[in-house]
Amino acid sequence: MNVYKPGQFKNLADHVTGQPNWFILGGPANGDEAQCAVKTWPGVKVLACEPIVELRLWQLNENAWPAQAKLLPYALWSSEGKMPMRKRSLDDNPGSSSLMLDRPGELIEVETTTLDRLDFTFGPFDKAALWLDIEGAEHAALLGTEGLLERGAIRWLNLEFIERL
Numbered sequence: 001m002n003v004y005k006p007g008q009f010k011n012l013a014d015h016v017t018g019q020p021n022w023f024i025l026g027g028p029a030n031g032d033e034a035q036c037a038v039k040t041w042p043g044v045k046v047l048a049c050e051p052i053v054e055l056r057l058w059q060l061n062e063n064a065w066p067a068q069a070k071l072l073p074y075a076l077w078s079s080e081g082k083m084p085m086r087k088r089s090l091d092d093n094p095g096s097s098s099l100m101l102d103r104p105g106e107l108i109e110v111e112t113t114t115l116d117r118l119d120f121t122f123g124p125f126d127k128a129a130l131w132l133d134i135e136g137a138e139h140a141a142l143l144g145t146e147g148l149l150e151r152g153a154i155r156w157l158n159l160e161f162i163e164r165l
Helices: 033-040 053-062 115-122 138-143 146-150
Strands: 022-026 045-049 070-072 081-087 106-113 128-132 154-159
Touching: 022 033, 022 115, 033 045, 045 115, 053 070, 106 115, 115 146, 128 138
Parallel strands: 022 045, 022 128, 045 070, 128 154
Antiparallel strands: 081 106
16 A cells, blocks of 8 residues: 555645644545654644554554554544444555445444544644545534634644535
8 A cells, every 4th residue: 555645745734834733633544644744843743533443553554653643543523422434445545435324335333533522632732733634524523623613723724525416
């Protein structure tokens, strides 16, 4: 497996002035955003959520996951709980695993959490850059970010989305 779109982190980094205290990443899958963040912003705290076991293992064992970065086994959502998810094979397109059940892939169950819960547990987050590439769950994840947004903790946001009819 290779890194999906190497260097796409530049899409966010080019717009950040100064240095964030936190880089919060939803859906690292087979990307390199966490690795780029620690190179670009020495000392930044990285927290990422990836619900697919195989992708977490690949990041940790084969993709030079930063030693100081947290990689948690959750899908970001508007609430805490469990949900079905479509998991794509590592040989297919693993980054397109999705909580949208009309997409292809093996049906699995994943734990969900909110960014506000992660802020309470691991933060407080402040002066944070947020990257969400979570295959159709971006809106739900933002609903679980109300507290962070209200207090202005997220200063920069890279939001990828899927257009749907």
